[in-house]
Amino acid sequence: MFGLPRGVRGCLFDMDGVLTRTATVHAAAWKSMFDEFLRTWADRTGTPFVPFDAVADYDQYVDGKQRMDGTRSFLQARGITLPEGSPDDPDDALTVRALSDRKNALVQEIIDRDGVETFPGSIRYLRAVRDAGLRRAVVSSSANTARVLAAAGLGDYFEAHVDGVDARRLHLAGKPAPDMYLAGAQALGLEPSEAAVFEDALAGVAAGRAGRFACVVGVDRTGQADALREHGADIVVSDLAELLER
Numbered sequence: 553m554f555g556l557p558r559g560v561r562g563c564l565f566d567m568d569g570v571l572t573r574t575a576t577v578h579a580a581a582w583k584s585m586f587d588e589f590l591r592t593w594a595d596r597t598g599t600p601f602v603p604f605d606a607v608a609d610y611d612q613y614v615d616g617k618q619r620m621d622g623t624r625s626f627l628q629a630r631g632i633t634l635p636e637g638s639p640d641d642p643d644d645a646l647t648v649r650a651l652s653d654r655k656n657a658l659v660q661e662i663i664d665r666d667g668v669e670t671f672p673g674s675i676r677y678l679r680a681v682r683d684a685g686l687r688r689a690v691v692s693s694s695a696n697t698a699r700v701l702a703a704a705g706l707g708d709y710f711e712a713h714v715d716g717v718d719a720r721r722l723h724l725a726g727k728p729a730p731d732m733y734l735a736g737a738q739a740l741g742l743e744p745s746e747a748a749v750f751e752d753a754l755a756g757v758a759a760g761r762a763g764r765f766a767c768v769v770g771v772d773r774t775g776q777a778d779a780l781r782e783h784g785a786d787i788v789v790s791d792l793a794e795l796l797e798r
């Protein structure tokens with residue numbers, strides 16, 4: 553049923569890019585922040601400015617990961633090491649923390665200004681599984697999960713959330729480690745073998761595979777179906793409503 557293997561009793565949904573059209577918001581904010589930083593870095597080091605690619609760099613290094621992990625991962629890919637910094641860093645400090653905070657300020661500004669759109673096919677699917685009595689949780693690396701769900705009007709669809717704030721509080725390793733999804737299944741009272749994972753990020757499908765969930769559904773929004781399969785998706789769809797027809 554619902555395109556899922558027999559025995560699945562619950563669904564663990566990533567949020568950005570699966571339920572809400574916020575992956576592009578994050579990608580735009582990462583690009584704006586990193587390009588400003590990369591210009592400064594190029595001037596300081598006398599090296600060429602190579603901008604952040606909002607599709608390729610976003611998908612490979614940043615998507616699905618907790619904010620500071622995303623910052624570190626992209627900097628590492630460019631061979632740049634910055635100090636970790638602290639919450640008291642000035643806004644323009646060249647630290648992992650200050651860069652991450654700048655990106656977050658941009659994301660929150662866009663969400664507060666423009667609101668949040670959902671994917672209609674995902675909402676149809678969510679309603680169908682809810683009406684059939686399947687358990688439902690959101691498992692998102694974003695520390696802005698509550699804000700985004702509220703702006704999208706999706707707060708009431710889920711029985712549990714595991715987000716970037718919980719991950720920090722509970723010392724859960726971020727995706728691609730399976731810990732956040734395992735915590736989501738546990739919050740619903742399910743074994744991994746009874747839960748399906750829905751993910752658009754490479755780090756996210758890898759987390760689903762590592763957690764040995766009943767099924768990992770890759771949601772391809774950017775033409776990376778093969779990469780989603782290689783990283784751990786059992787099925788790839790471009791819209792969750794396709795699963796209602798299976």
Ligand SMILES: O=P(O)(O)OC[C@H]1O[C@@H](O)[C@H](O)[C@@H](O)[C@@H]1O
Pocket residue numbers: 567568575578579614615616617618619622656659692693694695696697716753
């Ligand atoms: O910065 P936030 O809102 O805590 O989100 C962290 C990450 O959350 C993930 O859901 C997104 O795929 C990433 O793009 C984002 O960077």
